[in-house]
Structures are given as C-alpha cells and as structure tokens.
Amino acid sequence: MKVSKFGGTSVASAEQIKKVANIIQNDPKRKIIVVSAPGKRFESDIKVTDLLIRLAEAALNTGEAEEELQVVLARYEEIAIGLGLDNEIVEVIEADLRERLQLNREHHELFLDQLKASGEDNNAKLIAAYLKSIGLNGKYVNPKEAGLWVSDEPGRARILPEAYENLKNLRAVDGVIVFPGFFGYSKEGTIVTFARGGSDITGSILAAATHAELYENFTDVDSVFAANPKIVENPAKIKRMTYREMRELSYAGFSVFHDEALMPAFRHSVPVCIKNTNNPSAPGTMIIAEREYIQNPVIGIAADKGFSTIYVRKYLMNRELGFGRRLLQILEEEEVSYEHMPSGIDDTSVIIRNHQLTEEKEKQIIQKIREQLEVDDVFIEKGFAMVVLVGEGMHNTLGISARATTALTKAGVNIEMINQGSSEVSLGFGIHEEDTDKALRSLYEEFFSMKTIMQ
Ligand SMILES: Nc1ncnc2c1ncn2[C@@H]1O[C@H](COP(=O)(O)OP(=O)(O)O)[C@@H](O)[C@H]1O
Numbered sequence: 001m002k003v004s005k006f007g008g009t010s011v012a013s014a015e016q017i018k019k020v021a022n023i024i025q026n027d028p029k030r031k032i033i034v035v036s037a038p039g040k041r042f043e044s045d046i047k048v049t050d051l052l053i054r055l056a057e058a059a060l061n062t063g064e065a066e067e068e069l070q071v072v073l074a075r076y077e078e079i080a081i082g083l084g085l086d087n088e089i090v091e092v093i094e095a096d097l098r099e100r101l102q103l104n105r106e107h108h109e110l111f112l113d114q115l116k117a118s119g120e121d122n123n124a125k126l127i128a129a130y131l132k133s134i135g136l137n138g139k140y141v142n143p144k145e146a147g148l149w150v151s152d153e154p155g156r157a158r159i160l161p162e163a164y165e166n167l168k169n170l171r172a173v174d175g176v177i178v179f180p181g182f183f184g185y186s187k188e189g190t191i192v193t194f195a196r197g198g199s200d201i202t203g204s205i206l207a208a209a210t211h212a213e214l215y216e217n218f219t220d221v222d223s224v225f226a227a228n229p230k231i232v233e234n235p236a237k238i239k240r241m242t243y244r245e246m247r248e249l250s251y252a253g254f255s256v257f258h259d260e261a262l263m264p265a266f267r268h269s270v271p272v273c274i275k276n277t278n279n280p281s282a283p284g285t286m287i288i289a290e291r292e293y294i295q296n297p298v299i300g301i302a303a304d305k306g307f308s309t310i311y312v313r314k315y316l317m318n319r320e321l322g323f324g325r326r327l328l329q330i331l332e333e334e335e336v337s338y339e340h341m342p343s344g345i346d347d348t349s350v351i352i353r354n355h356q357l358t359e360e361k362e363k364q365i366i367q368k369i370r371e372q373l374e375v376d377d378v379f380i381e382k383g384f385a386m387v388v389l390v391g392e393g394m395h396n397t398l399g400i401s402a403r404a405t406t407a408l409t410k411a412g413v414n415i416e417m418i419n420q421g422s423s424e425v426s427l428g429f430g431i432h433e434e435d436t437d438k439a440l441r442s443l444y445e446e447f448f449s450m451k452t453i454m455q
C-alpha cells in the first residue's frame, strides 16, 4: 500500500486533477491520497491558502469579507465545472466557508487556522466527488474522524504520538481515501494547522501510521535537484539521498519538501519518493536511510535569505560562567529560537530568522542583554543569508571547506560566518543577502560542474 500526496501545483486546476486521477488509476496500491489546497496555476497566480488568509484577515479587520469569499469560491467553481461536477459540491464548499466565518474571532490565530485549513478540506471533498464521478471509489476522510490529533499550537502544530494508533485504522477502509493535508485537531476538538507547506507532513504521518511501503510526494518537478532550479540553470538531478540530507536541505531552503515531513517516515522506515505529476513516468528522487557517497560527498546546496545577527561583545566573556545560558534565556523569554551561535573569546553572534522579530522584541532583547549581561556592545544586524552545503560524505572528505571558501572568494562573496554542523553533514556560510544567488552559483560550479546525474 502506498500513500501519495499531491501538492498545490498538482491540484491547482481541473486539468491537473485529471492527471492526479490517472496516476491513482495506474497503480491500485495508491490507497491513501493526501491533497493540498489548489496552488498556483502560473507564476503570478495566488495559492488558495493565501486567498484564505486574505479572507480571514478582511473578516478580522473590517468584519466584511464578501469580496474575498467570492474570489475563493470562484477557484473551486472553475475546478468543479472543468471536472464536469454539478453545482452541489460548490454549494457544500460555500456553506462550509460561511459557517467558518461565523466562528469565534476572539482568538485571531485559531480563527485564521480554521479558514486556512478549509483550503485542503474542501479540495479533498471536491476531489473525492470527482473520483466517484469517474467510477473510482473515492472517500473523503476528515482528520477528526481519523484521529489526527495535534498539539494546540496554531500555525505550527505537531503530531501527538497517540494519533498514530488511531490513524493505523485507515488501512481497513476500502476505496481510495482522499485525506486533506495541512491540519489536524487538538484534543479539545479545534482545528490547528501545521506550518506552511505542511501537507507534506500529513502525508508522511499517514504513511508512517499505516506502515505504507512507500510515501510518494507528487509535485511539479522531475526530481529534487542539487540546487534550486530557479537560480541555477539545469542543475543535477538527485536520484537517491538520505532522510538526513533531505531534512538539512529542506530546512536550509529546498522548498520542494517540508523539513518536518522527514521524521515520521524515517522513524517508521518508510521510503519517500518525490515525483512529478506532469511526468509521472520519470523515476523521481528516492529518500532512504543510507546511500553510497564515495563519489559525491556533497549532494546539494541550499540557500535561504531572511536572517539577522545579534552581535554581543564583552571582554572575558569566555571566563564568565553561564553567560551563554543567560543570553539564550533572554531569547527564550521573548519566544525567539535561534539557528546558530558562533563564538569567539570576547564575542558571540546569535543567528535568527527575521520573521521572529518585531520592532518591540528587538528593543526588549537589546535592553535585556545590555542590562542583565552588562555587555560592552550589542546590536542587531539584518540582511543576512545562509548558504549550506549538505552531504553524508562530507565528514570523510578533506578540503571541502577550503574548496567552498575559495569558490566564494573568487566570486567576490564576503563570508561573514562559517558554521560546521556538529552532525558533519552540513557546512553553512553566513553571507550578505545581495550575494545569495552569486554564492549559490559559484558553489554549484565548484562541486557539480561536469556532472549530470547524482548517485
Ligand atoms: N532543489 C530543488 N529541487 C527541486 N525543486 C526545488 C528545489 N528548490 C526549490 N524548488 C522548487 O520547489 C517547487 C516545488 O515545491 P512546491 O511549490 O511546494 O510544490 P507543491 O505545489 O507540489 O507543494 C519546484 O517547482 C521548485 O521551483
């Protein structure tokens, strides 16, 4: 039995959904189908999840959101007409959205999650209806009835371990299960969504719980590439990689698969295959526990913008017991998590993602560090990017960092920070944001020129 997840681009239009149905028909082992909300049909298009966020915000800010609601409904209506479905399904979706808009708005984040989750929920209903209409026994299953329980953290839910036992029962359902991705229910019965891009997580959880032989993740590219294809021209295809490599690369910027989606599949030894809905016969990328890495110590290079550095300097910092703990405690109090913390004798930098900071938080952090730690200097600098080399074979191969720094220097990229992950499968460089593409291209050239297919 396989679990197959179809991402936003795979279910963005009637034409795409017909391809999905073909893929399901071609392999009877595809028993559980996880779907996203309709995504982008073309580059400048807007994902339904983003339309739903606009809808929720309009309702919260002005109390009036009819126009925004109609834009969302138009997307579903167009799909339903293209699939030859009657208007009943659109009426079901409209009633559902109107009901959600009546929910309690006091807790903004929870209200937002109810609307965000409707994108996948209603698309799952629509796709199940279509599968039925073409003679496939499509069955919409709601995460509540399946027992997909998650933590009560709006917009960043985590699976509760006991949910796996409930979800195991999905194996016994006959027909093709169509399951909405991206959200679960708290023990109190409230909808809570995973982080953005989180339908991948749902798929992985279901594959793990049902002991699927394979978790297929269908998207719009033939494979995972060694670098972002939007920045590097014609990058090498990755045939096989390990869970750990994919997790590192996803976290560092490979948006093709969510980093939190690796762990459930890994823990239950379910291999993952990234495949293309528009070219399903292409073999895709297999994500497995181990790979041969003698030939290719580096498997991929990711880059991501949007980092800040909190720079702290204090003479004899190295001798002050508990300095690091107290510094991180200040961040904890402000609910800010950190990425890296490279340190010298008298100074340290804490690298964090910008989206965690607000003007108010920045002020608080600086003030607390200055007063509580009595430092000589502290400031926050924005506009950093991280470019990260990943590969299981890196720790066994001499000279990777020398080659990387030489390539970056030749390209005129100033290295602000170097971070060798303690797992030794990654090596990261902090650089200025404006150098990101240049840095990625120069590292790609250094480690991948002359190669077309990875092992
Ligand atoms: N290294 C990479 N390999 C493959 N795709 C990548 C990579 N980095 C970024 N991407 C982008 O990820 C996109 C697919 O992810 P996403 O848009 O989330 O798809 P989906 O709609 O299927 O969820 C691709 O179209 C590609 O532009």
Ligand SMILES: N[C@@H](CC(=O)OP(=O)(O)O)C(=O)O
Pocket (backbone or CB within 6 Å): 006, 007, 008, 009, 036, 037, 039, 047, 049, 050, 119, 181, 182, 195, 196, 197, 198, 199, 200
């Ligand atoms: N629709 C949600 C969840 C998701 O996984 O979407 P996609 O498959 O389009 O990345 C989002 O946009 O965040």
